[in-house]
Amino acid sequence: MLSSVRIKTICSQLDACKVFADVGCDHGYCTEYMLKNGLCQRAVISDISAPSLKKAQTLLAEYERAGMLDAVCCDGLEGIPESVDEVLIAGMGGREIAQIMKRSFIPEKFVLQPMKNSEEVRRFLVGSGCKIVSDFTFRDGKFYDLIKGERTGGKEAYTEEEFAFGRDNIRSGGGDFREFIRISMEKIATYLSDGMSEEHRAELNARLDRLKRIYHGNV
């Protein structure tokens, strides 16, 4: 069941593949989308929490019975075969997502949807020779980042702004990202109207200037 804009947006970035893995699957909706639409031949679902994994197994019981689904209760990628073609890791913090790949392996193709600290994910990926093929901000009430990439072995040159906000956002500057920047600027302007130390004020002004440069495409 594609119940939210967030889940629909994640699914829209998943490519057809032979074996798909959903790490931290919880409800299992993304795997259901892949299997139901014939976008993968087999899937592996995993979660560190047995009750969460059980939820997905219940939803996907027909596929498990048909031998098209393996369910593994494990930490990150530890129980996932390296041979899977595409891995989704969504709905966790960016630091946790980067740690999961550091501890195990970087999948050949991946779709990542960090809830925060996207910059740490980008720095890890670019520093580990991955190509980020798309990286954008979208809105489902809150703002989220979606990072899709491949393990290529190359090395890309990223600017500080691209690490912080994502290359597609910086280059296109539009859509939900523009709204994210506008709202972030408004929040800072509101904070600045309160009393605070000179040091804190200078820090907020520097952040505001950075956002203004991005908003006006001066990066």
Ligand SMILES: C[S@@+](CC[C@H](N)C(=O)[O-])C[C@H]1O[C@@H](n2cnc3c(N)ncnc32)[C@H](O)[C@@H]1O
């Ligand atoms: C907020 S839910 C996200 C579910 C789904 N991926 C989504 O994006 O809607 C996070 C899930 O990740 C699981 N999780 C957290 N840390 C994990 C880890 N290190 N390895 C595997 N699963 C983990 C949690 O148990 C939980 O079910």
